[in-house]
Amino acid sequence: MTVVSVSMPESLLRRLDEFAEEHGYTGRSEVVREASRNLLGEFEDKQLEGRDLIGVVTVLFSYETSNAEERMMQLRHEYEGLVTSNVHNHVGNHYCMELFIVEGQLTEISTFVGKIRATKDTLSVDYSVIPMDDFDGTFPHEH
Template sequence: MPIVSSSMPERLRDDLDTFAEEHGYTGRSEVIREACESLLDEYRETDYEGQRVLATVTAVFGYDEPEIERRMMDIRHEFDASIRSNSHNCLEDNAGCVEMFVLEAAYEDALRFIGTVRGADESVSVEYTMVPADVMSAEIGQQ
């Protein structure tokens, strides 16, 4: 198997080693392989391919990080046509910031948006949900 090296903050490396030990992995390589497979599977063809989707995207990052906040603003402008709602909130005691987005977009554009937010900074944690937009239209029509 080829060897691939990766750079990461010490905290992440330490967390990775702890996770591997606590969950019975043979080492960090096994965890990284599984995480990479999971991420790549996420972007492979799905039932949403070619459809419009509604997505909620939550990004969490450190408090008072002007570069990340500036990058989030740039992303908002870049994807303005797809963003239906956006909010920025600071966590209690300035423990961090939460940027939330609601998108209505083609599935491929939503994935591109999520990848762009993930790429804003290595410290940004991103979670999302996605549903086909036509599901919402069908539910509204039934009422």
């Protein structure tokens, strides 16, 4: 097996080691391998290919120590055909949360989420997608 060197903050490394111990992994390499497989397989769902999707992407970052907000706006404009709505909220005393509503194909959404994840200083990136044709032309009633 090839050995790879990865740079990460000390706090993330501590969390990684704690996670490995708490969940019975043999070490951090096993956790990183599994996380890598999961990340790479995330958008490989064949059931979603070729279908129109709607989705939500949320991003959390510190506004005091980062230029992530500027990068989010760059991506918002770069993907104006994909992003149908964008909300910016202040969370707590030091954080911002971006919420993107997206509508498009899997490959386009995947590329957009990947660019967000590659943005320096993002603390969390989460998303969900739903095929639009699951609704047969009508959206479900609110409960």
